[in-house]
Amino acid sequence: MITSDVARAAEFRICAEALIDRPIVTAADDRPLLDRIRRHQPALQSTFGRLTGWRVQAHPEFARLVKTPARAEASHGLAWARGRTDYALLTWVLWYGEHTGGRRFTVSQIAEEIKLRSTAPGDPGLDWASRDQRLAARRVFRGLEELGVLRLQDGSVDEWADENGKRDALYAWGDAAWRLHVGIPASELERLAEGRPAAASPAPPDGTDELRLYRTLLLNPALFRRDDPAAFRLLDAKESLARVIHNLKYLTNWELEVTPEYARVLRPARSDDAVQTPIPVTSGLAHAVLCFCGLLRERQQAGRLVSAGNEAFLIDESRIWQDLDELQKRFGAKWGKTMQQQKVSALADDVVAEMKAWGLMRDTEEPSQYLVLPTAGRLAAHYAGEAVSDDEAEDR
Structure with missing residues (x-):
């Protein structure tokens, strides 16, 4: 019984760490891990819900932790995205999926549609003769494949990018395509719909001090006292610090480092897909x-x-x-x-x-x-x- 409990706790932590570190876990990438997450989904949802207020999505073909940050940081961007063009193209591809009702498409079809739609008076829009923009599109398609949003059925987006659109690739929409949701405040959506720029400063942190503390420790590179003094004070008191350490050890195998001005979780190096602290040194x-x-x-x-x-x-x-x-x-x-x-x-x-x-x-x-x-x-x-x-x- 003790051995079984220990094994179950270890498996629970593996699932929790994967949900924190990965944008999504798909059956195509790791079916055994997905099955484990689905088995532990009630316990995972209970723990994440209590500590962070986050929701666990567990479907037959993918699992995902819907993570809302307490404070938006540059580190929350997509790892593969290299600039505004990548995010603009990502938005266009998702728009195209809704616009066409989720039909299959070729890269040349969507590229032509995006070219037409992105062109405006005084703005030439996207130019697929530009190798940089074709490579940006390739990053977007590959990134959406990793997220389970797109499934490559035939051809190669590499050939399309390298041959200036002379070759093609056929894509279908994956199981996760219509279930990736991001919480954006209604006021911000109204600003964008009216053509006004986004708010210059991020919205103030929401939730309780403890909720913001766990969200920041698990999602941001570090929790800084200067950013959220109220949440950081929970680490100053011995009793609340002990509780935070206990909860983190229950959820993960990670250690907590606390200094007078910042705190961060220390992830052991184990694989390329994990968020390493603080910088991967392979480049x-x-x-x-x-x-x-x-x-x-x-x-x-x-x-x-x-x-x-x-x-x-x-x-x-x-x-x-x-x-x-x-x-x-x-x-x-x-x-x-x-x-x-x-x-x-x-x-x-x-x-x-x-x-x-x-x-x-x-x-x-x-x-x-x-x-x-x-x-x-x-x-x-x-x-x-x-x-x-x-x-x-x-x-x-």
């Missing part, structure tokens, strides 16, 4: 980010950065360019040929975007100034042959 861009964080860390320890309070500090865009120019000359050969030869301005844009996505940096009201968060001070990259201090060795 040259990640190396550049870590090297940059190490440089900032040295300046912070030397008192050469402008404090913004709460262990955060400010940095100007021109300073970022200078620092990355120095780092590129020093370490560029270790980042790969493309990044070694990349213009510093473009490299800076990529590094800033990556740091925003991983909760290390944010925009400020000043266009050329950024807020560097305390989590960045925990990171550094060192290559063989370099001297490493004891503090840096602990945080590599």
